[in-house]
Amino acid sequence: MDQKDLEYFRTLLNEQLEEALKQGDMTLEDMTDNTEIFADPADRATMESDRAFTLRIRDRERKLIKKIRGALTRLDNGTYGVCEECGEEIGVPRLKARPVTKLCINCKSKQEEDEQLRGD
Numbered sequence: 027m028d029q030k031d032l033e034y035f036r037t038l039l040n041e042q043l044e045e046a047l048k049q050g051d052m053t054l055e056d057m058t059d060n061t062e063i064f065a066d067p068a069d070r071a072t073m074e075s076d077r078a079f080t081l082r083i084r085d086r087e088r089k090l091i092k093k094i095r096g097a098l099t100r101l102d103n104g105t106y107g108v109c110e111e112c113g114e115e116i117g118v119p120r121l122k123a124r125p126v127t128k129l130c131i132n133c134k135s136k137q138e139e140d141e142q143l144r145g146d
Contacts, residue, residue, distance in 0.1 A: 027106075027107045027115065027118065031107075031118060032101060032106065032107075035097075035101065035106065035107075035121060035125055036098070036101050038125055039094050039097050039098050039101070039125055039126075040098070042090075042094055042125065043091065043094045043095065043098070046087055046090050046091045046094065047091065049087055050084060050087045050088065050091065090126070093126040094125075094126055096126070096128075097125060097126045100128075107121060109128070109129050109130040109133055110128045110129060111129055111130070111133035111137075112130060112132070112133055114130050114132075115130075116129070116130045116131075117130070117131070
């Protein structure tokens with residue numbers, strides 16, 4: 027991968043990190059605004075369901091932030107775009123589709139097949 031590609035991915039990952047952090051902050055703000063007291067148990071249950079959904083979204087955002095930071099670290103240490111499983115270069119089209127990936131398409135396909143066989 028040439029320097030131009032590396033800079034493209036660094037910019038893309040930094041933009042994604044900034045957006046994910048902003049979304050995480052907005053999610054936390056939304057959760058702290060729920061101070062209503064509900065007389066109707068159905069309304070309370072709906073609010074609790076919405077809160078659980080928001081927490082799942084926040085957890086996904088947290089995991090994405092961790093993956094983006096990991097990809098930026100790999101960029102810094104020169105291992106970005108190299109498959110952690112086989113050591114081959116990950117294609118630019120795959121990295122554009124999934125910039126945080128650690129596996130080439132062949133190793134990812136094999137991993138997914140293994141998961142299906144195990145029932146994960």
